[in-house]
Amino acid sequence: MPDRFVVVPAAYVFLLREGARGTEVLLQLRGDVPYMSGHWAAAAAGHVERGETAYDAARREAAEELGLTGVDLRFEFTMQRTRGGEDIDERVDFFFTARSWAGEPTITEPEKAVELRWCPLDDLPHPVVPHEALALASLGSGERYLSFGFAGERV
Numbered sequence: 001m002p003d004r005f006v007v008v009p010a011a012y013v014f015l016l017r018e019g020a021r022g023t024e025v026l027l028q029l030r031g032d033v034p035y036m037s038g039h040w041a042a043a044a045a046g047h048v049e050r051g052e053t054a055y056d057a058a059r060r061e062a063a064e065e066l067g068l069t070g071v072d073l074r075f076e077f078t079m080q081r082t083r084g085g086e087d088i089d090e091r092v093d094f095f096f097t098a099r100s101w102a103g104e105p106t107i108t109e110p111e112k113a114v115e116l117r118w119c120p121l122d123d124l125p126h127p128v129v130p131h132e133a134l135a136l137a138s139l140g141s142g143e144r145y146l147s148f149g150f151a152g153e154r155v
Contacts, residue, residue, distance in 0.1 A: 006089045009048040011057035012135065013071065014097045015105065021120045025136065026105055027128070028065075029115040041129045043105060043116060044068075054094035062101065065109055066116075070102035076139060081131050081148035095135050 015026040026043040030036055044065045048057040055073060062068045073096040081091045107113050119125055121136065128136065131148045138146055 008089050008091050009054065009057075010045060010091065010093045011048055011054045011061060012042040012045040012093060012095045012132070013058045013062050013073070014042055014076075014095065014136070014139065015044075015062075015066075015101070016097050016099050017118065019118060019120065021123070023121045024118040025121055025124075027117055027119050027125065028107070028113040029117070029125075030129075031110070031112055031114040033112055036129045039127050039129045040117075040119075040125050041132055043113075048094070055096075058094070058096045062098070065107075065113070066103075066105040067108050068101045068103045068105060070100075071098045072100045073098050077135075077144050077146055079131065079135060079146040079148055083149050093131070093135075097139065 017024050027040045028043045030039050030041055044058070044061040046057065046061040046065070048054050052060070058073055059071050062071045076095045076097055079091075079093040079095065081093065105116060107116055117125065121139065124133070124136065134146060134148055
């Protein structure tokens with residue numbers, strides 16, 4: 001029997017609003033963490049826990065990381081990703097947007113995030129976590145499936 005890999009699911013929430021220069025997304029600057037330290041990323045994201053739906057995980061992460069409730073999620077797409085040649089499991093990421101919620105987004109885990117910033121979708125700060133940059137560029141495209149990191153793929 002061939003070796004089977006483990007698929008690690010995660011949920012991402014891009015909070016969106018209309019700003020003076022068009023649609024803005026709330027991003028967090030990742031602090032001194034093991035993965036993508038110093039990169040801009042979704043303001044709320046994390047692993048889907050056993051027995052939890054991706055929707056439930058997205059709402060939980062928004063509450064845990066930003067102090068928000070009543071997040072009105074809209075499913076955007078799923079991304080399958082890997083890193084060719086590197087020793088990681090396969091990933092399946094569920095991306096959601098939200099334009100309404102209860103509360104004011106704040107950093108509730110200062111050991112993980114050092115800044116929150118509303119950024120125009122067409123003028124993102126650098127660097128953005130690479131697979132999340134693809135996701136941000138794909139918002140509104142109508143795509144329901146994206147892939148990232150596979151051999152022969154344009155990224």
